Amino acid sequence: MMDLAAAQKVLKTVFGYDEFRPGQRAVIEHVLAGDNSLAIMPTGGGKSLCYQIPAMLFDGITVVVSPLISLMKDQVDALNDSGIPATFINSSLEWPDIQERLAALHGGDYKLLYVAPERLDSAAFVNALAQLPIDLLAVDEAHCISQWGHDFRPSYLALSTAIEQLPTQPQVLALTATATEQVATDICQQLKINPNNEVNTGFARDNLDLTVVKDQDTDRYILDYLKVNQGETGIIYASTRKEVTRLTKMLTGQHIQAAAYHAGLPDDERRQNQEDFLYDRVQVMVATNAFGMGIDKSNVRFVIHAQVPGTLEAYYQEAGRAGRDGLPSEAILLYRASDLQIQRFFIDQSEMDEQHRLRSYRKLQIMNQYANTQNCLQQFILRYFGEESEPCGRCSNCRDDREAQDVTTDAQKVLSCVVRLRSRYGKGIVAQVLAGAHNQRIRENHLEDVPTYGIMRNQRQKTVGELIDFLTAAGYLASVGGQYPTLQVTSKGVGVLKGETQVFRKMARQAKRLAPEDDALFGKLRELRRNLAEEQHVPPFVIFSDKALHAMCEVLPTTEAAFLTVKGVGESKLEKYGDAFMAVIRENQSSEPTAIQGG
Structure with missing residues (x-):
């Protein structure tokens, strides 16, 4: 077994950190001991160092299997910037380039090689890999190998066969942020990992505040949120390409720098939008779930789900893209009961077998329960992943001090209307009847003759619809049926109609600022960083x-020794950037006004 002290030295000199983060030491010990192992750490927990540090210590090569080719270049650039020789091979390269890189790997020019899992489907490529001295195979996003996971990819199934064909018999390190106990077991079986070699640091993210906003005007909330958090970077997820396009248009129309990302965009446009987001040229990326796996952008301050995703695993993985640098960040779910229909439609239209379809419906039901629980949101998620915990004290449920309004009278009007319509219609028609709409469908079905027609005409139809969503989420109404569900009054709702139960609804949730305003020095350092990045x-x-820049604002280093004490500054970074950043710090100190003591 190699000495852990050597790993500690690489951690400090190359990456600029004094201490390992939770779980990193245990995983690296397994790797250095030659064990196959599984690391389950939350997004931003520092999984990549678990193979990058051993890669620097091994004589041979570390191969990293990573599912998104669009991000490999960024990962390799980041390693090269820290003085670590790394490269990638994927479908963006022509065959002569691939041969050139394989020859350089053979010659010992690189310590790390990133490849897409699809490469391992090619017998010719696996044969080329077999000629290389591979010591370690790191499988990133390892939950993709499991058919029980939320993001199963058939190409991952070729991994175990490819490993067997490598003469060096490299050890395997599997890494993931979201794995239920069932998925973890599946990963271990497929990759021949002893379950005792699993390191799970828990799924809690102490810097991530979870918020659910229910049955509000979501466009208004998003605009308010972006206004109070001006300058902060974030991702807004939507379930459909159409909604991504609509939201992007709305934001750019309000002069917010936003870009769209979905699988229907031309490759060039998608690539440009992703680059603009990574390079801080746009503030907000509006995207479907096609965007984000493996995104290394560390200063994403918020992730907003404008529509309900299909599973809690997908939600937590996407939410976890906020705050990878450990600074306070927020994950917000904007919930409307009607959005569940989109996910049901996706399930109905998919080619999965009946067993998988039923499992997908169960997972959607759990997502719905998360959005509607009155208890701690973090506790709900951790319990789903098999982990018990105390309430977090930070999520929107733990900190909910909003006043509750008595909406019993309006609730009775809605429930009475559903009864009068004999439970034959969905939310849209019920809201139209209550608001007194005059459209063709109302006239054709003589719905203006219903006794409850127009009894809420003093409110906007949209407001009535939101009240119906609230009553459905709270269990007074049930939405029944597949693509075109109808509303029915539940036994709980009958109690309200009889006057036995009162209905209270919390006031609308207000958008809040994430963090205090940044100081002037942080702004100057950020500008220098952006200029260097563009060059x-x-x-x-x-x-x-961002965390390293905040640390510079605290430490105010003006010597090389002091600059090396900043977390995230290794010797390579000092050599490349130390003078430029220290010059800005010195200039800022000399321009600050000196305090004058009063008498």
Whole structure:
């Protein structure tokens, strides 16, 4: 077994950290001992160091299987910027380039090689890998290998066969942020990992505040949120391409720098939008779930789900893209009961077998329960992943001090209307009848003759619809049926109609600012970082994370020794950037007014 002290030295001199983060030491000990192992750590927990540090210590090569080719270049740029020789091979390269890189790997020019799992489907490529001295195979996003996971990819199934064909018999390190106990077991079986070699640091993210916003005007909330958090970077997820396009248009129409990302965009446009987001040229990325796996951008401050995703695993993985640098960040779910229909439609239209379809419906039901629980949101998620915990004290449920309004009278009007319509219609028609709409469908079905027609005409139809969503989420109404569900009054709702139960609804949730305003020095350092990034054509976080810049504002280093004490500054970074950043710090100190003591 190699000495852990050597790993500690690489951690300090190359990456600029004094201490391992939770779980990193245990995983690296397994790797250095030659064990196959599984690391389950939350997004931003520092999984990549678990194979990057051993890669620097091994004589041979570390191969990293990573599912998104669009991000490999960024990962390799970040390693090269820290003085680590790394390269990638994927479908963006022509065959002569691939041969050139394989020859350089053979010659010992690189310590790390990133490849897409699809490469391992090729017998010719696996044969080429077999000629290389591979010591370690790191499988990133390892939950993709499991058919029980939320993001199963058939190409991952070729992994175990490819490993057997490598003469060096490299050890395997599987890494993931979201794995239920069932998925973890599946990963271990497929990759021949002893379950005793699993390191799970828990799924809690102490810097991530979870919020659910229910049955509000979501466009208004998003605009308010972006206004109070001006300058902060984030991702807004939507379930459909159409909604991504609509939201992007709305934001740019309000002069917010936003870009769209979905599988229907031309490759060039998608690539450009992703680059603009990574390079801090746009504030907000509006995307479907096609965006984000493996995104290394560390200064994403918020993730907003504008529509309900299909599973809690997918939600937590996407939410976890906020705050990878450990700074306070927020994950917000904007919930409307009607959005569940989109996910049901996806399930109904999919080609999965009946067993998988039923499992997908169960997972959607759990997502719905998360959105509607009155208890701690973090506790709900951790319990789902098999982990018990105390309430977090930070999520929107733990901190909910909003006043509750008595909406019993309006609730009775809605429930009475559903009864009068004999439970034959859905939310849209019920809201139209209550608001007194005059459209063709109302006239054709003589719905203006219903006794409850127009009894809420003093409110907007949209407001009535939101009240119906609230009553459905709270269990007074049930939405029944597949693509075109109808509303029915539940036994709980009958109690309200009889006057036995009162209905209270919390006031609308207000958008709040994430963090205090940044000081002037942080702004200057951020500007320098952006300029250097544009010159070198790498994303700004490759140079320094926001956390490193905040640390510089605290330490105020003006000597090389002091600059090396900043977390995230290794010797390579000092050599490349130390003078420029220290010059800005010195200039800022000399320009600050001196305090005058009063008498």
